[in-house]
Amino acid sequence: MERRAKIVKTDQNSPSAEYLEEAAEIIRSGGLVVFPTETVYGLGASAFSSEACLKIFQAKNRPPDNPLIVHVSSFEMLFDVVDCVPADLIQKLRQVWPGPVTILFNRSSRISDTVTGGSGRVAVRMPDNVLALSLIDRSGVPIAAPSANISTRPSISDSRYAIEELGDRVDYIFDCGPTILGIESTIIDASGDIPVLLRAGSKSVEELRKIFGDIQVTDVSRGLVESPVAITPGMKYRHYAPKKTLILANSRETFVALSAEERFKDTVTLIGSSEACEMAKIPCISLGSEDELQEVASSIFSSFRELEKTGSRIGIIMPFPEKGLGLAIMNRIRKASSGIIENVSELQNLIGQLPLPDGRGLFREE
Ligand code: TXA
Ligand code: MG
Secondary structure, three states, X not given: OOOOOEEEEOOOOOOOHHHHHHHHHHHXXXXXXXXXXXXXXXXXXXXXXXXXXXXXXXXXXOOOOOOOEEEOOOHHHHHHHEOOOOHHHHHHHHHHOOOOEEEEEEEXXXXXXXXXXXXXXXXXXXXXXXXXXXXXXXXXOOEXXXXXXXXXXXXXXXXXXXXXXXXXXXXXXEEOOEOOOOOOOEEEEOOOOOOEEEEOOXXXXXXXXXXXXXXXOOOOOOOOOOOOOOOOHHHHOOOOOOOOEEEEEOXXXXXXXXXXXXXXXXXXXXXXXXXXXXXOOOOEEEOOOOOOHHHHHHHHHHHHHHHHHOOOOEEEEOOOOOOOOHHHHHHHHHHHOOEEEOOHHHHHHHHHHOOOOXXXXXXXXX
16 A cells, blocks of 8 residues: 655645646546645545545545545535535535535435445535635545544644655645644534534534524533444544543643642643643643634644653643533543543552553543
8 A cells, every 4th residue: 555645835725736736636546635624634535436435444544434524615516426405504504615514415326335434424515725625626526535644543733744644655745734723624414403413623513503503412522422323433433542641631720730740740741721831840732822712723633643752651631611612622632532530649540550551441421
């Protein structure tokens, strides 16, 4: 599977026409292209080619039943991908697209089982990114793209991590630096009477309720529990896990108390808001101000990868209120962590038990 990607630097708001044409040709001929969206980087292939989409699963080590999101650049293209859309849903979509919202539809005959994981439904979104939209347009086909990370690893919101992780697994990488939003799209199933949130994401539920009316939010979409029946296949897989143990502090107060314990400075790296990091006596990766959750969202995935590069044995992360973007932020934090601690002595005990076995066995509900 060894491939050596061509890596090109260009501005995601005004991309080079030459590079776009090269990448579009790769998509048309069945290859793999890593490109920025407004949320995270995507690993794309032609959604109309089952063979090309199979390569995505190989490159990511992704289980074959975990389906792909199809990205379109226009409503005309949406109609090639889906089988009949209610007029009132189109009306609502016009208010959120292009943007970080993914909706489930009945698929058209042009979308294969490879894309949908065998399901009759296809997830679609129109990304709000000039480069992504132009790439889809020039390719002339919708682009199926999961997040551009190896399966179970943190998603990628900065191209330098895409180059590290996928440089020898894909054909082409757009090196455009950080993405704008940093957390993936919100996924909703709008087919029932009350739309259901399948994954919290960059568009907050509060904002979506203004357009879609009531939306059902479950503990599964908060990342608190695993789904007993996987409503969306992604729910049953381990996610976002850094290679170093990450533990969630049960409250901001616990986090601040831990951050004063200088004796942990060689063992622990903290991940918290800039306000909390400022007071810390141990190394702290700042996620930005806690009053600006968009800052926190854009740095969360990179912070997991920065933690891996430190010499610390363990990371401790601060919780955020689950309002607005905080819902998606806490979902990603819970899924990436392997446990919760409540006080300094629990941290001391935990360090004694390192390295911890992989998996989420230590996680307990708040
Ligand atoms: O922001 C995003 O959504 C990014 C960018 C690249 O667009 N994409 C992304 O894709 O996060 P991925 O594959 O990492 O996550 C897609 C999620 C998975 O949990 C998958 O199970 C679910 O969407 N999904 C995709 N198609 C589905 C379908 N037909 N039915 C139910 N769930 C589906
Ligand atoms: Mg993903």
